[in-house]
Amino acid sequence: MTKALQGRRVLIIEDESLVAMLLETILDDMGCEVIGPDSNIDDGLKSATTEAVLDAALLDVNVAGREVFPVADALKARGVPFVFSTGYGEAGLPEHWRGHPTIQKPFTEGAIRDALMKAMNISLA
Incomplete structure (x- = not known):
């Protein structure tokens, strides 16, 4: 268990149920409290704007054929750190x-942990 992430409330937006379940398991193993997962942009936007406490989010870039950037904008406006998840890597993101x-x-548990800690400005040491 990664103590630095223990108790953190992490929103998942992912439309592929097996990937969402894997993320839930990984975050649970790290001691995080999972919010969602939301499988469409509208639900994700609602969670991003109405959840009282969000420490971070994992955002699939392409959710049921729609891009997740409106959710990213809402989280950024609230000051909630987030990590994009995509099959195309960073090159698949708008400039x-x-x-x-x-x-x-495909990602590993270590990649998720490191990306979340980087997004939340938690030392990897």
């Missing part, structure tokens, strides 16, 4: 989102 923490599918 203004490049440089943002991104994990490429």
Whole structure:
């Protein structure tokens, strides 16, 4: 268990149920409290704007044929750190989102942990 992430509330937006379940398991193993997962942009936007406490989010870039960027904008406006998840890696992001923490599918538990810690500005040491 990663103590630095223990108790953190992490929103998952992912439309592939097996990937969402894997993320839930990984986050649970790290001691995080999972919010969602939301499998469409509208539900994700609702969670991103109405959940009282969000420590971070994992955002699939392409959710049921729609891009997740409206949710990313809402989280950014609230100051909630997030990580993009995509099969295309950072190269698949629009220019203004490049440089943002991104994990490429298929991902590992370590990649998720490191990306979340980077997004939340938690030392990896």
